[in-house]
Amino acid sequence: MKLITRPLGNVTRIAIAACLLAGTGIVSAKDATLPPGVVAEQNGVQVTLQDIDAFAARIPEKDRGGFFDSPKRIESTIMSLLLKKQLAQTARAEKLDADALVQRRIQLSTEDVLSAVQLEHYKDSLKRPDFSELAREYYLAHKAEFTEPGEVDVEHVLVSTKDRSEDEARARIGKVEAAARAHPDTFDKLVEEYSDDPSKADNHGLIEHAESGNMAPQFAKAAKELDKVGQISPIVKTEFGYHVLKLVRHKPDRQKSFDEIRDDLVAKLRNDWIDQQMAQYTGDLRGKPLDASPDLVASLRTRYLPPGTITPEMAQKAADEAAAKQKASEREGESKH
Numbered sequence: 257m258k259l260i261t262r263p264l265g266n267v268t269r270i271a272i273a274a275c276l277l278a279g280t281g282i283v284s285a286k287d288a289t290l291p292p293g294v295v296a297e298q299n300g301v302q303v304t305l306q307d308i309d310a311f312a313a314r315i316p317e318k319d320r321g322g323f324f325d326s327p328k329r330i331e332s333t334i335m336s337l338l339l340k341k342q343l344a345q346t347a348r349a350e351k352l353d354a355d356a357l358v359q360r361r362i363q364l365s366t367e368d369v370l371s372a373v374q375l376e377h378y379k380d381s382l383k384r385p386d387f388s389e390l391a392r393e394y395y396l397a398h399k400a401e402f403t404e405p406g407e408v409d410v411e412h413v414l415v416s417t418k419d420r421s422e423d424e425a426r427a428r429i430g431k432v433e434a435a436a437r438a439h440p441d442t443f444d445k446l447v448e449e450y451s452d453d454p455s456k457a458d459n460h461g462l463i464e465h466a467e468s469g470n471m472a473p474q475f476a477k478a479a480k481e482l483d484k485v486g487q488i489s490p491i492v493k494t495e496f497g498y499h500v501l502k503l504v505r506h507k508p509d510r511q512k513s514f515d516e517i518r519d520d521l522v523a524k525l526r527n528d529w530i531d532q533q534m535a536q537y538t539g540d541l542r543g544k545p546l547d548a549s550p551d552l553v554a555s556l557r558t559r560y561l562p563p564g565t566i567t568p569e570m571a572q573k574a575a576d577e578a579a580a581k582q583k584a585s586e587r588e589g590e591s592k593h
Contacts, residue, residue, distance in 0.1 A: 296334050301341035303334055311337065375534065382533055384526065391521040395514050402512045408479045409505040410489075411443055411461040416452035416497040429491050429498035436488045436500055443488075443502045452497065462504065475499060482506065 290296075296303045311333060312320050323329055352358055395402060413436075415429040432450050436443055447461035463471070466479035472494040482489055482503035489501035558567060 296338060298338045299342050301338060301345055303337045307337055378537055379530060379534060382530065387522045387526045390525055391518060392514060394525065395517065395521065399511060402517050404510040404512055406509045407465055407507040408467040408482065409462065409464045410466045410479050410501040411447060411504055412463055412499050412501045413446050413451040413461065414453040414497055414499050415450065425498050429500060433491055433500045436502060440486050440488060440502060
């Protein structure tokens with residue numbers, strides 16, 4: 257979209273040459289002059305740098321630079337603010353802001369902003385501990401959390417139970433295990449002769465990262481327990497059938513150094529601590545003594561239903577009242593006789 261303005265009364269006028277150079281698509285009249293700090297003007301309303309700053313405050317600080325490093329987003333932001341200001345100006349002219357409900361909505365919007373500002377103010381005021389030292393202490397006490405898992409590649413023979421009985425499958429895999437243990441160097445031939453794995457034509461029985469969570473749990477566990485290249489596993493049962501594994505490559509677990517994980521751990525501890533403080537702060541406020549009107553709270557269940565709506569509770573109440581009237585009528589009839 258390319259917006260071209262002309263010096264004809266209250267038309268759009270944008271005087272920042274940077275916008276033109278950045279290619280926002282907003283083109284200003286050559287002779288347009290705007291007051292200092294005014295980014296754009298349209299139909300009697302203005303968007304100022306302070307308006308842009310207020311809008312930017314809604315965006316996380318780390319994302320603001322990237323957001324505004326886009327001519328399209330700059331254009332969209334300016335045009336959106338101008339449109340809202342024009343609509344608000346019209347609403348005031350029509351005295352819509354005098355409506356009591358509208359005033360309450362404006363107050364709620366103000367309270368939304370102030371509550372967010374107060375939370376940010378409280379967060380900024382927190383006196384943070386030395387997370388670098390805390391990170392080192394945490395690392396020393398929880399080293400296992402900072403272990404880079406090893407990798408295991410295996411070759412395997414699968415004997416499926418899909419077209420065999422359990423006894424037949426166990427007998428067949430038993431032959432494979434015995435032959436593999438007697439002659440580990442012939443495992444490739446065992447794969448070709450005995451394996452029912454349909455992928456063997458492509459991978460010849462090789463499974464990389466056999467320890468990963470992508471594998472059947474029993475298979476991954478058996479793979480992890482192999483630690484010497486050429487080692488043959490016991491028979492393993494999975495949902496696919498029976499397996500025998502041969503270890504091809506074993507990369508052991510590696511303990512990461514503190515220097516490797518320091519920055520991420522410090523960031524995690526800081527964020528966790530801040531989240532905890534904020535939760536405690538808002539929790540304390542939520543925990544203050546509370547008075548409420550049970551009747552008004554209960555009325556909210558039906559307050560906003562369309563007119564004429566009958567809820568299950570209403571229907572039940574009507575049924576109970578009708579039944580009570582029927583019994584009373586029957587009793588009255590019996591007494592007359």
